[in-house]
Amino acid sequence: MRKLIVSGAIALAALVAGTGAVVLAAGTEAHPKHQHWHFQGPFGTYDRAAAQRGYQIYAEVCSACHSLSLLAYRNLMELGFTENQVKGLIKDIVVPDLNDDGAPIERPARLSDSFRKPFPNAAAAAAANNGKAPPDLSVIVKAREGGADYLYALLTGYVPFEKLTPAQVKEFAVTKDDNFNIYFPGHKIAMAAPLADDKVTYTDGTKATLDREAADVTEFLAWASEPWMEDRKRTGVRVILFLLALAGLMYAVKRQVWADKH
Amino acid sequence: MASSHGTPPVFNNKVIAWIDHRLPIFSYIEKEYHTFPTPRNFNYFWNFGAIATVMLVLMIATGVVLATNYTPHVLMAFDSVERIDRDVPQGWLIRDMHMNGASFFFIAVYVHIFRGMYYGSYKAPRELLWILGVVIFLLMMATAFMGYVLPWGQMSFWGATVITSLFSAIPVVGDSITTWLWGGFSIGNPTLNRFYALHYLLPFVIVAVVALHVVALHVHGSNNPTGIDPKGPQDTVPFHPYYTMKDGFGVVVFLIVYSAVVFFAPDYLGDAANYIPADPLVTPTHIVPEWYFLPFYAILRAVPDKLGGVIAMFGAIAVLFILPWLDTSRVRSSTYRPIYKWFMLILVADVVVLGLCGANPPAGFWIPLSQVATLYYFFHFLILLPILGKIERPLPMPPSIADAVLKKKAG
Numbered sequence: 107m108r109k110l111i112v113s114g115a116i117a118l119a120a121l122v123a124g125t126g127a128v129v130l131a132a133g134t135e136a137h138p139k140h141q142h143w144h145f146q147g148p149f150g151t152y153d154r155a156a157a158q159r160g161y162q163i164y165a166e167v168c169s170a171c172h173s174l175s176l177l178a179y180r181n182l183m184e185l186g187f188t189e190n191q192v193k194g195l196i197k198d199i200v201v202p203d204l205n206d207d208g209a210p211i212e213r214p215a216r217l218s219d220s221f222r223k224p225f226p227n228a229a230a231a232a233a234a235n236n237g238k239a240p241p242d243l244s245v246i247v248k249a250r251e252g253g254a255d256y257l258y259a260l261l262t263g264y265v266p267f268e269k270l271t272p273a274q275v276k277e278f279a280v281t282k283d284d285n286f287n288i289y290f291p292g293h294k295i296a297m298a299a300p301l302a303d304d305k306v307t308y309t310d311g312t313k314a315t316l317d318r319e320a321a322d323v324t325e326f327l328a329w330a331s332e333p334w335m336e337d338r339k340r341t342g343v344r345v346i347l348f349l350l351a352l353a354g355l356m357y358a359v360k361r362q363v364w365a366d367k368h
Numbered sequence: 369m370a371s372s373h374g375t376p377p378v379f380n381n382k383v384i385a386w387i388d389h390r391l392p393i394f395s396y397i398e399k400e401y402h403t404f405p406t407p408r409n410f411n412y413f414w415n416f417g418a419i420a421t422v423m424l425v426l427m428i429a430t431g432v433v434l435a436t437n438y439t440p441h442v443l444m445a446f447d448s449v450e451r452i453d454r455d456v457p458q459g460w461l462i463r464d465m466h467m468n469g470a471s472f473f474f475i476a477v478y479v480h481i482f483r484g485m486y487y488g489s490y491k492a493p494r495e496l497l498w499i500l501g502v503v504i505f506l507l508m509m510a511t512a513f514m515g516y517v518l519p520w521g522q523m524s525f526w527g528a529t530v531i532t533s534l535f536s537a538i539p540v541v542g543d544s545i546t547t548w549l550w551g552g553f554s555i556g557n558p559t560l561n562r563f564y565a566l567h568y569l570l571p572f573v574i575v576a577v578v579a580l581h582v583v584a585l586h587v588h589g590s591n592n593p594t595g596i597d598p599k600g601p602q603d604t605v606p607f608h609p610y611y612t613m614k615d616g617f618g619v620v621v622f623l624i625v626y627s628a629v630v631f632f633a634p635d636y637l638g639d640a641a642n643y644i645p646a647d648p649l650v651t652p653t654h655i656v657p658e659w660y661f662l663p664f665y666a667i668l669r670a671v672p673d674k675l676g677g678v679i680a681m682f683g684a685i686a687v688l689f690i691l692p693w694l695d696t697s698r699v700r701s702s703t704y705r706p707i708y709k710w711f712m713l714i715l716v717a718d719v720v721v722l723g724l725c726g727a728n729p730p731a732g733f734w735i736p737l738s739q740v741a742t743l744y745y746f747f748h749f750l751i752l753l754p755i756l757g758k759i760e761r762p763l764p765m766p767p768s769i770a771d772a773v774l775k776k777k778a779g
Contacts (some may be wrong), residue, residue: 137507150633176450241644245450245674248635249643291653334453342631349624355616361434365407368603 136288138252138259141321145254145328151336152329154186159308160326161185162320165195166306168243169233171297173223177242177330180217184333185326192217202226238296239249247324247331254328256289261320263289265298400586405604406611407592409773413487414590415618416480422619423473424578428571430466435540437516442557445520446645465698470512471637472626474660477505485691486712488590488700495692497584502688504577509661511570512700514563516658521642528555529562534668537675554648594772595700596765603769614631654729661721662726669730680742687749694749696757704763708756715748 111302144153161182182192199215201222217231225231232238241249250256265286267275278293280286287295290318301319308314377398379385388394393551437456439448452459465525481501484490490498513531517524532549536542551558598604605611629636637659641652657665667684687694702709718741725738766772 176447176454216578243642249640251640253640262770276609332453337466338460338631338634342627345627346624346630349620349627353624356613356620360617361614367610 117278135291135293136259136263138255138289140255143254143326143328144205145335149338150339151296152185155310156325157185157329158187158323158326159310159312159318160322160324160329161195162309163301163306163323164243164326167300168323169222171222171224171231171240173225173231173240173242173244174221174244174330175223177221178217179215179221181333185329189217200208236296240297243327243330245331247328254324257291257327258320258324260287260295261301262316263287375487377695382487386643396532398544400607401612402606402608403596404586404589404607405601406601406607406770408596408605408610409592409594409769410590410611411593413479413613414592415622415624416476416483418615418646419619419622420473420476420480421578422623423469423476424571424574427466427469427473428575430462430469431568431571435465435568438564440518440561442560442646445518445560447773449519455707461630464630466568468626468630468634468637471658471660473508473513474621476622477508478550482504482712482716484591486709487591487593487704487717488595488697488702489705490692491698491700492696493588493592494584494693497581498692499689500577500581500584502685504574504581505688506685507570507574507577511567511574512658512660514567516561516642517563518567519642520560520646522644522646522650522652523639523642523655525555525646525648526652528559529655529659530655532559533672534678534681537678540747550557591700592769593701594703594766594769596769599768619733654726658692659727661724663722665725666722666726666738667745669726670735670738680746684745687746690750691753696754697762698757698758699765702763705760705761706763711748711752712757715745718744718748 143151144156164172179192179196183189187195190313195214196217200212201215201219204212205211225234225239228239247253247257252259255295261351265288267280267282267284267286270275270286272279274280274286278286280294284294285298287298301316301323303316304314305316305319314320316348329335378393379388379394384394386722434452437448437452437459439445449463452463456462484498484501515528518530534553536546537550538545547553549559550556551562557576577694592598639656639658656662664681668677668681671680697705697708699705702712722738722741722745725734725741728734730738766775
């Protein structure tokens with residue numbers, strides 16, 4: 107039996123060592139640091155002001171290349187915009203449609219329209235971006251390991267060519283035309299650094315630093331990935347409180363029923 | 369109506385009596401779920417059969433609702449799943465319940481299986497009961513695999529590619545079988561359509577086999593923690609209200625844990641890559657199945673030869689079918705098997721280690737570790753069990769269940 111305990115301890119040690127090996131084997135990209143998000147934790151909600159600023163970043167910067175096809179303009183009202191505010195936000199956006207004669211036309215976007223796609227189709231998107239279409243951002247926060255932390259890290263993780271060490275340039279065969287990101291697997295990323303200090307002028311007067319912009323657009327995209335999250339957590343609290351009460355009741359009745367058998 | 373056995377029940381309600389005279393469903397329920405004599409000494413591990421049944425019903429109920437909103441087409445499947453989350457009223461809840469329900473169904477079934485192994489529930493006269501259970505397990509694996517393909521994300525597509533390609537390892541006819549499974553020369557719309565059809569069909573087959581499983585269970589009744597057969601009324605209690613209450617309590621506790629995941633970490637058990645739409649031109653860096661397949665995935669990859677790996681993987685389940693005859697000990701419960709008890713716990717640890725091997729890329733020390741763990745798995749069933757039954761000296765057993773219960777209470 108002592109032998110068994112020893113072998114168990116060895117297996118456990120192997121497991122612990124194993125977890126370390128995974129991290130090393132994952133590659134040279136840096137591990138995204140955990141940020142404090144307003145939406146984290148069992149009671150977290152989306153920071154409406156940050157997400158609204160994030161929409162501004164998406165509209166003015168990201169939407170030039172990235173679609174957000176699973177969202178409709180009406181969804182923006184869930185972010186705290188009024189109907190008239192959303193109508194104002196989309197007043198200059200035109201979307202493709204067919205007229206009554208079946209001819210392709212462009213018309214002003216309505217609340218019920220899906221977000222306008224920057225390219226007519228995937229082939230056009232790829233052709234305009236060196237052969238690789240920029241990913242749709244609708245569920246991007248759920249579709250990457252690390253989620254919001256990764257996205258924020260990526261957006262702030264660019265290193266200009268001049269600041270790379272000669273060793274890095276050599277190891278990753280970086281040229282002047284490459285974009286180097288410390289968090290991207292393989293480091294060379296097709297997307298040039300999209301954000302910088304004062305890239306946008308916030309309508310609410312917030313100072314547009316790189317960090318602020320990256321955090322705001324991440325907040326917006328986290329919301330876009332799961333607009334029902336607050337509903338989910340609220341329901342969960344009620345369901346679990348109900349089940350806890352029910353379990354207590356069931357246990358009391360069970361004790362009662364079994365009283366004569368113990 | 370607490371009479372135990374023998375006398376048929378008398379129904380005061382005329383409608384019930386009329387129906388029961390022609391179709392004795394009420395007598396059946398009365399006999400099998402009310403007065404049914406059940407060992408009085410179950411511990412909480414005996415809850416997991418009822419828990420698994422609840423999960424099966426929950427999966428079918430949520431699955432039918434999802435099916436009414438899902439589109440099985442390669443160009444629309446991914447978005448239709450997102451539409452369920454975003455635009456179907458409470459659609460996110462139904463999908464989160466279904467997708468995590470699969471995991472919790474497997475958790476319940478794995479506990480149920482290991483409980484059966486630890487307490488020797490597969491031994492005579494319950495061999496067929498056990499075999500039907502293994503059939504249910506296999507059907508669950510097929511159903512879960514096909515269900516995971518339906519959202520048509522990257523892991524759906526590439527998981528399906530890896531698993532269906534296994535059949536190409538079969539000599540001579542392998543490629544033809546793979547083409548036949550795919551409905552074409554690669555995974556595509558015909559594959560998705562047939563997987564959807566089968567994913568809807570198989571759960572009802574599972575229900576049918578569960579019914580047989582329960583019928584077989586009710587012939588000789590449940591095993592119990594002592595492994596000793598009940599010898600009289602002092603050893604048993606009527607199923608209702610004793611075990612309906614105890615199972616009910618266990619089910620609610622299980623649902624609390626399940627709800628915590630559904631509502632507060634719905635994507636924790638899933639893979640981020642499955643939120644990327646399937647792309648046949650981009651292979652993910654690590655293709656991993658859902659967690660409940662990882663031990664078998666590790667066994668598949670532990671063998672350097674493709675056909676050998678496939679044989680080992682299916683063999684890992686095949687040994688379960690003959691388990692009642694591999695174990696030569698006549699003592700059922702580990703409580704009275706001082707050596708087997710520890711080997712049983714090592715087997716559980718071994719399966720956990722295999723799961724970790726399956727989750728990690730096959731590189732470095734994970735390869736030899738998965739090979740050792742695979743060898744140990746087969747060693748346990750094929751060598752240890754037959755020999756151990758012959759050489760192990762069981763501990764003295766109490767004369768009856770009632771004696772065991774009373775002694776435990778006194779000591």
